[in-house]
Structure formats: structure tokens, C-alpha cells
Amino acid sequence: MIISHSHKFIFIKSFKTAGTSLESALSNHCSGDDVVTPLGDYVFNRNEKGEWIHQSMNAGDYHQHDEANTIRSRVGQEIWDNYFKFSITRNPWDRVVSLFNWKSRNDPEFKPRRRLHHRLGVPFNELRETRKLFSKFVKGEWKTNDSFYLFDDELCVEFVIRYENLEDDIKEVCRWIGVAEVSLPHLKSGFKQGYHYSEYYDDESKAIVAERHKNDIRLFGYKFDQV
Numbered sequence: 001m002i003i004s005h006s007h008k009f010i011f012i013k014s015f016k017t018a019g020t021s022l023e024s025a026l027s028n029h030c031s032g033d034d035v036v037t038p039l040g041d042y043v044f045n046r047n048e049k050g051e052w053i054h055q056s057m058n059a060g061d062y063h064q065h066d067e068a069n070t071i072r073s074r075v076g077q078e079i080w081d082n083y084f085k086f087s088i089t090r091n092p093w094d095r096v097v098s099l100f101n102w103k104s105r106n107d108p109e110f111k112p113r114r115r116l117h118h119r120l121g122v123p124f125n126e127l128r129e130t131r132k133l134f135s136k137f138v139k140g141e142w143k144t145n146d147s148f149y150l151f152d153d154e155l156c157v158e159f160v161i162r163y164e165n166l167e168d169d170i171k172e173v174c175r176w177i178g179v180a181e182v183s184l185p186h187l188k189s190g191f192k193q194g195y196h197y198s199e200y201y202d203d204e205s206k207a208i209v210a211e212r213h214k215n216d217i218r219l220f221g222y223k224f225d226q227v
Contacts, residue, residue, distance in 0.1 A: 033058060103137070
């Protein structure tokens with residue numbers, strides 16, 4: 001999350017939308033009293049050259065994923081009203097698969113594993129086992145990104161970058177905030193999804209994601225398996 005007083009913008013960082021890469025790139029335009037929250041996951045948050053390029057500063061009690069309402073209450077109404085505010089959205093079904101894969105990297109509960117009958121010769125279908133675990137995940141507790149760019153189900157920011165149109169939308173943001181165009185570093189390069197997101201779903205899990213993400217679908221027109 002960034003609050004830039006020098007360029008009068010607020011970047012509200014949503015989950016699993018390339019927010020870390022954008023935050024790192026924009027942090028290099030920050031200075032003085034600007035607020036840039038620090039990152040965790042040191043191993044993942046390095047660029048392709050292994051460099052730590054994120055510049056955190058003046059974070060105080062702010063955190064990476066502070067919600068829009070929290071930020072507004074802390075900066076005050078005048079700054080909130082007069083700064084350019086933006087966040088990032090992503091196709092809901094793709095985003096939830098990314099959430100699942102990120103969680104499963106350290107949680108054995110969501111990793112497919114060979115059982116006794118597989119060791120005895122029954123073929124191991126990794127995708128089928130992964131879909132079972134994903135279905136369990138979808139029925140559990142996870143958050144949408146509504147709280148980062150919506151108040152009362154309506155947009156509270158001036159611009160929402162689409163993950164699917166990342167490069168062009170970031171150029172637009174740079175024009176608005178008056179900084180040179182940024183190139184996103186390839187962070188979290190040691191991690192990737194195994195299959196196209198559409199392969200994880202059955203009808204039930206697809207419907208659950210649609211219901212919870214109804215605001216993203218309504219506001220941004222997302223559809224399942226959208227190119």
C-alpha cells in the first residue's frame with residue numbers, strides 16, 4: 001500500500017492481483033513523507049536478478065493490505081477526497097485459483113499426495129485430486145477484494161486496474177499521477193500455477209465464486225473462462 005504525498009495518490013493493494021510488483025515499481029518514485037508499507041515473503045519478493053527492489057518507508061501502523069475504509073479514516077477526508085486513488089481487480093475465478101495455489105505452497109492440507117493405492121499401481125491423477133482439494137478450499141473462508149475499492153458495493157476509487165490489461169492500465173495510472181511509466185518486476189518468480197484456472201472448477205465451485213464476487217462481475221463484466 002502506498003500513500004504518496006509527493007505525487008498525491010493512494011495505491012490500495014488488493015490480494016493476488018500483481019499488487020506487490022506494482023507497489024515495488026512505484027516505491028522507487030516515493031520519498032520524503034510518502035508511506036510505502038514493507039513486504040514479507042523475502043524469498044519470493046525479489047526480481048529475476050535476485051535483487052530486493054522494494055523501497056518501504058514511513059509505514060508506521062499501516063499494512064500492505066489495509067482496506068479503503070481504514071486508509072480513509074487514517075489520512076482524513078481532505079486527503080482522501082483530493083488524492084488519486086486506485087487499486088487492481090482480476091477475473092474472480094482466476095484470482096481464487098491463485099489464492100488456492102498460494103495457500104497450498106505451505107499447507108499440506110491443500111497439496112495432492114499419492115496414497116497407498118497409488119503406490120500399489122493405481123494411476124495418480126494429479127488434476128483430479130487437486131480439483132477435490134480446490135473444491136474444499138472454495139467452500140471455506142477466503143475474502144474477495146471488495147473492501148479495497150468499494151464502499152457500500154460501489155466504487156470508492158478513481159481507477160481500477162484490470163489484471164488482464166495490466167500494462168496499458170498502469171500506463172494510464174502513471175499519466176494520472178505524473179510519474180514516468182514503470183516496468184513491473186517479475187516477483188514471486190519461484191511460484192506458478194500448474195493448470196489453467198478453468199480446469200480447477202466444477203459447477204458448484206464456479207457458482208460459489210460467482211456469488212461471492214458478484215460485485216466484480218457486475219462492475220467489470222467478468223465471465224468464467226474469459227479470454
